[in-house]
Amino acid sequence: MNFIYEKITYLFDPLHHRWEHERLAKKISVGLVLFFLAGLLCIELQRLGLLPASLAALIPRSHFSAIEMAFTVVLILEVISLIFTLPCSFSRSVGKQFELLALILLRNSFKELSEFPEPIAFAGNEEAVLRILSDGFGALVIFALLGVYYLIQRKKQDETMTSTDLFSFVAAKKGIALLLLAAFIFMGLRSIYLTLTDVSHSDFLHDFYTLLILTDILVVLISQCFQPGFYAVFRNSGFALSTVIIRIALAAPPYFNVLLGIAAALFAILLTIVSQKIFSGLPGKRR
Template sequence: MEESEAVVRSKFIGPLSKGLRATASLYDGIESSFEDARTQRSFAVFLVFIFAFSLVLIESNRQGLLPEELRGRISTNHFGAVALAFTLLLIFEVLSLVFALARSVADSIGKQFELLSLVLLRKAFFEVSHFGEPVDWKTAAPAVPVVIADMAGALLIFAATSFYYRLQRHRRITSDEADQAGFVAAKKAVALLLLGAFILLGAREMLLIWLSAPDRGAQRFFEIFYTVLIFSDVLLVLIALCYSTRYPVVFRNSGFAAATVMMRLALTAPRYINVLLGLGAVLFSIALTLAYNSYMAKLAERQ
């Protein structure tokens, strides 16, 4: 790096990094609380309670024991409790995705793959929840191909994501310690913005669940949040340019943003095509990682 460029970077990035320290400290406190084993266990207990309570409510509705104003809002199909539990689990996974962003851009993309695979499983459960009880083959048969496609797609994405994680090398984008710390602090600031978006969308989700169909509200939540992820990925590409303008780094980060666009399309694509788009996003990211690792290895050999 030329001395003049270093002076410019010190002049503009240095103060910015100092301004991000308070934000990074706030992020660290929130992440520590979220990652605490007691928090994780408490949420698991909460899921069990919600699942059991939902089953009780559904059965009460089937028996006509609920007040009139609640009967239209509570399902009469026990599989609805499974769908609700999966929705809450997915919302928890969205939080995990937000905190993964600050650790590694590549890992945050992997978290998006995990989330997409769970979304496909959730769709399969929602298809099942539309069957009558007891489940009858004649009524279920038309939806079986869709359920199989969603389940198979989720399984393939799950397997491909495992391979994707094994390929990651987690190289620093800069050798300068101060710049690297500034980049991490900037990612934490973006993660906090995502957390704010999560809270706002979550409040909107709860309102939609009360005023409209629960499954529609939840689906819109994931669609909108993936749209927000597209903008956050582009923002990270631009932030990374402040610390490294190397072509392979810029291309990889831009490619990850493109993969997020594909996943966003998968959420609203027609049946079967959504699975192909989701799997295509994972395979594209795997190919991108392989090319990036090869490129960086050759650059290291030249040096």
């Protein structure tokens, strides 16, 4: 098994290093700006009737749709960052999922704008405005709770294992992350193909979140091989439950999605406080 773990690490670490490299981050940032400007240009050409009919059918008419598209790309980049975060501590990975939830709520707010007329008007769009306020303030509350969540985190729980077990556990999670990255690329390319062929399909980001839940459960089960004690199993399972609540929030209607997201964040915070403050120092808690 050590040979397999070493090969997985050999594949994962260079990819992770390149993704986190500052030079690549700058290129992505510039590319995102150009993508937003190109989106605005295509929308304007569509409104002027200067695009071929086959291409015009794929381009929205609202300039606000360019904002939604740009935030979709930001969300995709954050999902990739989440995949590379998976080999880190379970609590860090869950925190990254709350970051995604906050971004998804903001994206939903901008998505509502694409339905507004131009120039923008309040009359006749009262419900949309309420949904924008709900998702926007919900994202802000989750952002604040996420700050509290990170603030109360202490050292990684994985550090209590022996160095050999820690290497094996992290390598196993790196292998899962590589498979998850391949699945994400496949789902993304499939979504693009279905969009270009005008086939109705669900948001692949939401579908991928379902895969993330299954992945979290798999990581919990694998962690039990290295940390079989009740404390670690309950703590990791509790964090997995918070991700399930996040997934339900993504599928919930407006207003309920915010309440469920906040509930998930509060649950993760309370779980962290209980595990660190109440169980801290208890004899045999990691057996």
